[in-house]
Amino acid sequence: MPNTTSPPVLHAEGLTKRYGRRTALSDVTLSVPPGRIIGLVGPNGAGKSTLLHLACGLVEPTSGSLTVLGSRPAADAAHLARVGFVAQDTPVYGSFTVAEHLRLGARLNPAWDRGLAERRIAQVGLNPDQKAGRLSGGQRAQLALTIAAAKRPELLIFDEPAAALDPLARSGFLRNLMEFVTELGAGAVLSSHLLDDIERVCDHLIVLSGSRVQVAGDVRDLLATHHRVTAPPGELERLPSGVETIRVEHHGRASVAVVRGDTGPPPLPRPAEPVSLEELVLSYMTRAAAEGPR
Ligand SMILES: Nc1ncnc2c1ncn2[C@@H]1O[C@H](COP(=O)(O)OP(=O)(O)OP(=O)(O)O)[C@@H](O)[C@H]1O
Numbered sequence: 001m002p003n004t005t006s007p008p009v010l011h012a013e014g015l016t017k018r019y020g021r022r023t024a025l026s027d028v029t030l031s032v033p034p035g036r037i038i039g040l041v042g043p044n045g046a047g048k049s050t051l052l053h054l055a056c057g058l059v060e061p062t063s064g065s066l067t068v069l070g071s072r073p074a075a076d077a078a079h080l081a082r083v084g085f086v087a088q089d090t091p092v093y094g095s096f097t098v099a100e101h102l103r104l105g106a107r108l109n110p111a112w113d114r115g116l117a118e119r120r121i122a123q124v125g126l127n128p129d130q131k132a133g134r135l136s137g138g139q140r141a142q143l144a145l146t147i148a149a150a151k152r153p154e155l156l157i158f159d160e161p162a163a164a165l166d167p168l169a170r171s172g173f174l175r176n177l178m179e180f181v182t183e184l185g186a187g188a189v190l191s192s193h194l195l196d197d198i199e200r201v202c203d204h205l206i207v208l209s210g211s212r213v214q215v216a217g218d219v220r221d222l223l224a225t226h227h228r229v230t231a232p233p234g235e236l237e238r239l240p241s242g243v244e245t246i247r248v249e250h251h252g253r254a255s256v257a258v259v260r261g262d263t264g265p266p267p268l269p270r271p272a273e274p275v276s277l278e279e280l281v282l283s284y285m286t287r288a289a290a291e292g293p294r
Pocket of ligand 1: 047048050
């Protein structure tokens with residue numbers, strides 16, 4: 001079980017990744033304590049997969065640093081075994097059966113939990129003799145999740161794992177993911193465009209947009225420090241110091257702002273209302289899109 005003396009699950013300082021002249025990730029600095037389920041959200045091309053690929057050691061930073069569970073990503077075989085990765089398209093070997101995938105997993109991973117793998121395959125109704133190439137998207141995602149979890153990693157990384165699944169399959173998949181994380185005592189990073197999913201399973205949020213982190217933190221803290229204020233136009237242009245405007249929308253005779261005040265309830269001229277996680281995320285994404293690349 002992770003404890004408070006464990007190193008941060010992710011720790012980035014000035015992390016930058018360029019592909020040729022294209023900047024995929026720019027000057028990312030963040031630190032996430034262990035044992036969290038981290039939601040990574042952002043528009044297409046924001047840099048989410050790049051951050052996850054850096055965390056798995058699949059690509060190297062151009063500059064800056066990143067540690068995962070206290071070490072350089074994929075530093076050695078032992079570190080590789082501590083991280084389970086499920087890639088965006090949940091790749092499997094089409095001509096291998098489900099059972100062959102499990103045997104391969106056992107051969108490649110010293111801490112392979114055969115009991116967990118076989119129990120999970122039975123629970124989700126996968127036929128061990130079925131060729132993986134004939135599985136549906138949902139079944140493939142379940143197989144990939146089972147393989148990642150049977151490594152008994154300390155951190156599970158998922159790149160849009162549920163994107164191709166129908167709502168019922170997605171709901172089941174997320175429930176399984178939560179069960180695994182609890183059973184393994186592991187942390188997880190989950191990138192998704194589906195804010196409902198993020199809201200359902202994540203307790204830590206990172207919003208990436210335009211290759212930069214727009215906001216990151218504990219979900220409860222973020223919801224406690226962000227508010228919605230509605231006021232006549234003009235009134236929201238002069239907010240007290242210590243209150244940051246994230247986004248303002250004008251609707252006829254009213255303006256609606258999402259604001260951030262980190263030192264208790266913001267001293268606002270109008271009542272502050274709570275925001276949903278979706279509203280918070282969209283406010284940061286809208287602001288980043290309006291600012292354009294920096
Ligand atoms: N191998 C690569 N070569 C060149 N450019 C790349 C490469 N991988 C990513 N990029 C670029 O880096 C930027 C970030 O891409 P990335 O895939 O990390 O975004 P994303 O947030 O995961 O997007 P999506 O939500 O569409 O999956 C994009 O502009 C993308 O075109």
